Amino acid sequence: TCSAGDSQTVVIGLAADSGCGKSTFMRRLTSVFGGAAEPPKGGNPDSNTLISDMTTVICLDDYHSLDRTGRKEKGVTALDPRANDFDLMYEQVKAIKSGVAVDKPIYNHVTGLLDPPELIKPPKILVIEGLHPMFDERVRDLLDFSIYLDISNEVKFAWKIQRDMAERGHSLESIKASIEARKPDFDAYIDPQKKYADAVIEVLPTQLIPDDNEGKVLRVRLIMKEGVKHFSPVYLFDEGSTISWIPCGRKLTCSYPGIKFHYGPDTYFSNEVSILEMDGQFDRLDELIYVESHLSNISTKFYGEVTQQMLKHADFPGSNNGTGLFQTIVGLKIRDLYEQITSSKTAAPLEATKA
Ligand code: ADP
Known part of the structure; x- marks a missing residue:
């Protein structure tokens, strides 16, 4: 025991x-x-x-x-x-x-x-x-x-085409048909789980390019539930305020269509949440440090850890956009959660085991 x-x-x-x-x-x-x-x-x-x-x-x-x-x-x-x-x-x-x-x-x-x-x-x-x-x-x-990883249909389609058509030789019609065939059960059994998630990463087509249907540039939202034990949401500039931020300029190189961040409190399935959003993509990953330095509560152990992780895996899909950034941040938050849970456990029961 x-x-x-x-x-x-x-x-x-x-x-x-x-x-x-x-x-x-x-x-x-x-x-x-x-x-x-x-x-x-x-x-x-x-x-x-x-x-x-x-x-x-x-x-x-x-x-x-x-x-x-x-x-x-x-x-x-x-x-x-x-x-x-x-x-x-x-x-x-x-x-x-x-x-x-x-x-x-x-x-x-x-x-x-x-x-x-x-x-x-x-x-x-x-x-x-x-x-x-x-x-x-x-x-x-x-x-x-x-x-919960919530990939919108448009983006799912673009990724499937990339993988199943380019790498596995499937036809456009068969990809469309297989997505359509899964949809009723997906909507009935999979999608409803997102209301229970402590964090949702939502991946949508960009709003920076009018009528974009390529699915290459992405708008990614990190939806973080408030009041979850051992988890405090990330924020931009000032906790609980609402902010739109275009980091492009002297400190961050951006080519068309640029980068736009948004942060603020919101509700999601009647839960209180904070949402951090990034639309667009990075040109130079090493400059991510500039964005990282404006984010708070990211649970890093040293200055620049997010940027270091992103650079280390620059070849993974999504490293130049919000999918990679938010996955990395959620990873750091999980490490933090793990450390909080285990330290509170070892601190208290230690006395009990000794006695
Ligand atoms: P799963 O484990 O859910 O099946 P994978 O991580 O293997 O998914 O990714 C499946 C495919 O989807 C990848 O090969 C890639 O083509 C695409 N993909 C996944 N994540 C991203 C991303 N963030 N950006 C672009 N494409 C992606």
């Missing part, structure tokens, strides 16, 4: 549709904790789990109760709760959170079958990423922090 209680796992939920940047986000997050995440050594090569020193990222597709054939027979999609085993998800996340290792199933994305399970030991931080981390109330209550 002693060892399990001493090292409780902090659990983070990350929800998004597939192909919406979850893996990229996870790479940024694990980098903040100082280590690249890799598949478990010596296990199933089709494992979806990523392990680093501090974090274990499990993919919730592993809790599919129906494999690809089963879904086809029953006529349900992977987005449908009926294709997922929430009882097992709850039992296993609860066990890991309380320090107990579990045998987690593996959903094989290549064959569409369920493979023999793999052992997951309790890490310091467990991230559950996938379609439904906030769907089941019991699982939701286990989360210490939750994030």
Whole structure:
């Protein structure tokens, strides 16, 4: 009982549709904790789990109760709760959170079958990423922090074209059709989870270019819930005020269409939130330090840490815009949250264990 209680796992939920940047986000997050995440050594090569020193990222597709054939027979999609085993998800996340290792199933994305399970030991931080981390109330209550990546249809379409057409040879029509086919279940089961999220990263087409439909320049909003334990929202200039800021000029090089920030209090699904918005993209990442120096509450350990992280992963998608910037900042906020949770734990129960 002693060892399990001493090292409780902090659990983070990350929800998004597939192909919406979850893996990229996870790479940024694990980098903040100082280590690249890799598949478990010596296990199933089709494992979806990523392990680093501090974090274990499990993919919730592993809790599919129906494999690809089963879904086809029953006529349900992977987005449908009926294709997922929430009882097992709850039992296993609860066990890991309380320090107990579990045998987690593996959903094989290549064959569409369920493979023999793999052992997951309790890490310091467990991230559950996938379609439904906030769907089941019991699982939701286990989360210490939750994030929803909200990619607008226009942008989703642009990214899918980039990936499926350029890299996988799919046709424009088939991409359109597959997005349309997913939409009813997406709207019914995935999208509603965003009202539970502590932070939402919303990705929209730019407003800087009239009638833009390229989806290259993005307007990204970081929506941060107020009053969340161990999480205090980032702000620009002065907390709680409303500010529009064009940083371009002597200290920041901007080419067309420029960069525009916005910050202010707001409401989101009747919750009080702060929203930080960035529209446009950076020309020179090293100049990001200028923007960083005007942001507060970003939970850095030293001056320029956001810029350093962004430069380190300049090759990741979204590094020149608000997606990369806000993913990096959320990563730092999670590190802060983790440190607050663990320090409050070790400070208090230490006396109890001694006695
Ligand atoms: P997921 O893990 O959710 O399936 P990935 O992180 O693998 O998503 O990203 C899928 C694809 O989407 C990438 O290959 C890239 O083409 C595109 N993408 C993801 N994030 C961004 C971004 N911030 N900006 C532009 N494209 C992106």
